[in-house]
Amino acid sequence: MTDIVAHAQSSILFLTDRCNLRCRTCPQMTGNYTVNIDDARDSLRKIQWSESNVLYLTGGEPFLENGLIEEILSAVPNSVEVRVLSNGTLLPSPSVMAHKNLKICISLFGCSSASHDTAVGSQVFTKVMDNLYDLARNKVSIEIRHVITEFNYRDLRVFAEFVFRNLPFVSNVAFMGLEIVENALINVQSIWVRPQEFLPMLFEAIDFLQAVAIPVQVLNLPLCYFDEKYYPVVMDSITGWKKWFLDECSDCALKLRCAGFFRSNCELNLSEVFK
Ligand SMILES: C[S@@+](CC[C@H](N)C(=O)[O-])C[C@H]1O[C@@H](n2cnc3c(N)ncnc32)[C@H](O)[C@@H]1O
Numbered sequence: 001m002t003d004i005v006a007h008a009q010s011s012i013l014f015l016t017d018r019c020n021l022r023c024r025t026c027p028q029m030t031g032n033y034t035v036n037i038d039d040a041r042d043s044l045r046k047i048q049w050s051e052s053n054v055l056y057l058t059g060g061e062p063f064l065e066n067g068l069i070e071e072i073l074s075a076v077p078n079s080v081e082v083r084v085l086s087n088g089t090l091l092p093s094p095s096v097m098a099h100k101n102l103k104i105c106i107s108l109f110g111c112s113s114a115s116h117d118t119a120v121g122s123q124v125f126t127k128v129m130d131n132l133y134d135l136a137r138n139k140v141s142i143e144i145r146h147v148i149t150e151f152n153y154r155d156l157r158v159f160a161e162f163v164f165r166n167l168p169f170v171s172n173v174a175f176m177g178l179e180i181v182e183n184a185l186i187n188v189q190s191i192w193v194r195p196q197e198f199l200p201m202l203f204e205a206i207d208f209l210q211a212v213a214i215p216v217q218v219l220n221l222p223l224c225y226f227d228e229k230y231y232p233v234v235m236d237s238i239t240g241w242k243k244w245f246l247d248e249c250s251d252c253a254l255k256l257r258c259a260g261f262f263r264s265n266c267e268l269n270l271s272e273v274f275k
């Protein structure tokens with residue numbers, strides 16, 4: 001298994017495919033693999049930190065492997081920002097939490113047990129909220145990651161207001177397009193929502209967060225879905241190997257900085273995936 005991918009400005013280390021949840025939306029195959037620390041160190045040594053100054057740690061659930069994260073943090077220069085993608089049900093160990101250049105990117109798919117727990121498929125909303133307050137008390141930088149699905153797209157603006165009122169300490173909110181593989185593919189009929197359905201609500205949510213000065217980004221969606229005023233918050237993909245473009249994209253001047261589409265979604269060949 002390839003466990004590290006380096007890009008121009010960021011690298012991704014896949015720590016483990018172990019997970020304590022089995023989310024309905026999960027695009028990740030889960031199992032019992034965890035990267036060996038010596039292999040991880042070898043991979044980290046190959047990274048040009050002067051160019052790639054953000055390291056993502058993902059899984060599975062990375063906080064099942066706090067000891068491994070501690071070892072990895074000790075092998076990474078302090079100037080590198082380490083972003084750990086987590087389902088928010090488990091906390092970092094005290095020494096991981098104390099790391100100076102750490103951001104924890106927590107999946108939060110709704111502002112109530114009804115919406116978050118439906119997407120996740122387990123009763124974890126209250127635990128995630130408790131952990132968010134714990135992280136805030138410990139002054140850890142937090143990103144909220146909100147994958148847009150049939151379960152939550154009507155309430156994107158409500159979610160933005162929820163973050164403002166209940167989680168005003170977060171560093172930023174990322175709204176994310178769906179990748180349809182693994183569990184997400186199994187559950188595609190219940191989770192998929194067409195972009196034309198959710199975009200008006202997404203614009204409102206972005207406008208709201210910008211008005212209250214909470215930084216916001218959009219991940220996994222193509223630039224041409226958006227008015228130019230939103231371009232600064234619509235990010236290019238960090239998973240370039242999953243990126244795909246349609247024939248219509250071939251002459252597009254924005255292609256070089258566009259996240260495009262997930263290759264897996266294109267291969268499904270669902271016309272409703274795109275419009
Ligand atoms: C597979 S998860 C692994 C990390 C961690 N277990 C978690 O759930 O946040 C990596 C990222 O994918 C996001 N994600 C979950 N389902 C997704 C989907 N179907 N398409 C795109 N991203 C998804 C999560 O919000 C998370 O930020």
Ligand code: SF4
Pocket residue numbers: 019020021022023025026027028059060061087
């Ligand atoms: S999305 Fe994350 S928490 Fe949910 S099953 Fe997949 S890896 Fe686990």
